[in-house]
Amino acid sequence: MDAKKKHRIVVKIGSSSLTNPTGGLSREKLEEHVAALAALRRAGHEVILVSSGAVAAGFTSLGYPSRPVTLEGKQAAAAVGQGLLIQAYNESLRSYGLMGAQILLTRDDFSKRNRYHNAMGALNELLKRGMLPIINENDCVAVDELTFGDNDMLSALVAGFLRADDLVILTDTDGLYDADPRSNPHAKKFTLIEEITPEIEALAGGSGSRVGTGGMRSKIHAAKLALSLGIDVFVGTGTGADKLLDILTGKGAGTYFRNQMKAPLKARKQWIAFHAESSGRIEVDAGAAQALLYEGKSLLPSGITKVSGDFAPGQVVEVADTVGRLLGKGEINYSAEQLEQVKGESTAVCRERLGVHRVEAVHRDNWVTLWMEEDNKQEHKEEIMQ
Numbered sequence: 001m002d003a004k005k006k007h008r009i010v011v012k013i014g015s016s017s018l019t020n021p022t023g024g025l026s027r028e029k030l031e032e033h034v035a036a037l038a039a040l041r042r043a044g045h046e047v048i049l050v051s052s053g054a055v056a057a058g059f060t061s062l063g064y065p066s067r068p069v070t071l072e073g074k075q076a077a078a079a080v081g082q083g084l085l086i087q088a089y090n091e092s093l094r095s096y097g098l099m100g101a102q103i104l105l106t107r108d109d110f111s112k113r114n115r116y117h118n119a120m121g122a123l124n125e126l127l128k129r130g131m132l133p134i135i136n137e138n139d140c141v142a143v144d145e146l147t148f149g150d151n152d153m154l155s156a157l158v159a160g161f162l163r164a165d166d167l168v169i170l171t172d173t174d175g176l177y178d179a180d181p182r183s184n185p186h187a188k189k190f191t192l193i194e195e196i197t198p199e200i201e202a203l204a205g206g207s208g209s210r211v212g213t214g215g216m217r218s219k220i221h222a223a224k225l226a227l228s229l230g231i232d233v234f235v236g237t238g239t240g241a242d243k244l245l246d247i248l249t250g251k252g253a254g255t256y257f258r259n260q261m262k263a264p265l266k267a268r269k270q271w272i273a274f275h276a277e278s279s280g281r282i283e284v285d286a287g288a289a290q291a292l293l294y295e296g297k298s299l300l301p302s303g304i305t306k307v308s309g310d311f312a313p314g315q316v317v318e319v320a321d322t323v324g325r326l327l328g329k330g331e332i333n334y335s336a337e338q339l340e341q342v343k344g345e346s347t348a349v350c351r352e353r354l355g356v357h358r359v360e361a362v363h364r365d366n367w368v369t370l371w372m373e374e375d376n377k378q379e380h381k382e383e384i385m386q
C-alpha cells in the first residue's frame with residue numbers, strides 16, 4: 001500500500017472490535033476507530049466504512065440478556081441497534097467535522113442492475129460531498145440466501161464496485177495465523193500473503209468469539225475476492241488514532257495480502273461476473289469456446305448448439321461447452337425464442353430471419369470468462385481485465 005498517493009479505502013470493522021466483554025457496543029472502542037478514520041480523512045484519503053455492530057448495540061434494549069442467537073432475535077436487535085450505532089458514530093464524527101451516511105444493503109441489491117448502479121451513484125455522490133458512508137447489511141430483510149452472510153464479503157463487494165485501492169478488515173486478532181491463535185498458543189502469523197492458495201484457505205477457521213460471525217474464514221474469502229478485483233487487503237488490528245495510517249504505510253499489526261493485478265475489473269463486468277442472476281444457459285461448440293476464451297471475440301449464433309431457459313435480450317446467461325463446463329457469463333442480445341431460431345446458423349441467416357443488423361449473441365464487452373485452466377490462469381486474468 002503506497003501511502004503518499006490519495007487512496008480510496010474501504011474499512012470494515014467487525015463486531016468483535018466494537019464490543020465490550022458482555023457483547024454490547026463499546027463507545028470507547030468506537031471512538032478510537034473514529035479517531036483513526038478521521039486521521040485517514042485528514043491525510044486526504046477517501047474512506048468508506050463497513051461497520052457491523054447493530055446487533056451488539058441493540059440487544060440489551062430489547063431485554064435480551066446476551067447476544068440473541070435466533071434469526072428474529074438478531075433482526076430485532078439490529079433494527080434497534082442500527083439507529084443507535086449510527087447515532088454513536090455521528091456523535092463521535094462530529095468532533096472531527098465529519099458526518100456519517102447510513103447505507104443498508106443486501107446481496108439482492110447487487111444482483112439487480114439498476115439497484116447496483118443506484119447504490120454506486122449514491123455512494124460516489126456522498127464521497128464527492130465529503131460524507132463518510134457507513135454500510136451494513138440490511139439485517140431485517142437479509143435472510144438466508146439473500147444475506148451476504150457476513151460483512152466481510154459485503155466489504156469486498158463494496159470495495160470492488162467502488163474500485164477502491166485498499167480493503168482494511170479490522171478484527172480482534174492481529175492477522176491470519178496457521179491455526180486459530182485463541183485455541184493454539186503456538187500458532188504462527190503470516191505477515192504477507194501473495195496468493196491465497198487452498199492450503200491458506202484451509203488454515204482459516206470460524207469465529208472464535210461469541211459476537212463475530214464469519215471468523216477468519218470469511219475474511220480470507222473476502223480477501224480472495226478483493227484481490228481478484230485488483231484491491232490490496234489488510235486483515236488485522238491496531239490501537240490509537242494512527243492505526244489506519246500505519247496500516248497504509250505497511251506498519252500494521254496484521255496480515256497484508258498483496259494484489260497481483262493492478263487493473264480492477266470494470267464495474268459492468270464485475271456486475272455480470274459476481275452479481276447478476278443467470279436467466280438461462282447456452283451451450284457452444286469448440287470453435288466458439290476457443291473464440292471466447294482465447295481469441296477475444298464475441299459469441300456468434302453459429303457457435304451455439306443448445307439453448308435452455310427463458311430469457312429476454314439484455315439478461316445474463318451462462319455459457320457452457322458441449323460437455324457442460326461453465327466458460328463464463330454474458331449479457332445476451334437475443335431472447336431464448338429468437339436464439340432457438342438462429343442457433344448454429346450463419347450471420348446471413350440471422351439477418352434474414354430476425355431482421356437484425358448486429359448479430360453477436362454476446363458481445364465481447366458484455367462477456368466475462370469464468371473458466372480458468374490452471375496453466376493459463378494468467379492469460380485469463382488479463383483477458384477479463386479488458
Ligand SMILES: Nc1ncnc2c1ncn2[C@@H]1O[C@H](COP(=O)(O)OP(=O)(O)O)[C@@H](O)[C@H]1O
Pocket residue numbers: 013014015016017170171172173175176177178179180181182203204205206207208209211212213214215216217
Ligand atoms: N487461522 C486463524 N488465524 C487468526 N484467527 C482465526 C483463525 N481461525 C479462526 N480465527 C478466529 O477468527 C476470529 C475473528 O473473526 P470474527 O470473530 O468473525 O471477528 P469479526 O467480528 O471481526 O468479524 C478471531 O478472533 C479468531 O478466533
Ligand SMILES: N[C@@H](CCC(=O)OP(=O)(O)O)C(=O)O
Pocket residue numbers: 013014015016051052053054055056078136137139149150151152211212213214215
Ligand atoms: N450485520 C450484523 C453483523 C454481521 C457480521 O458480519 O458481523 P461480524 O462478523 O462481526 O463482522 C450487525 O451489524 O450486527
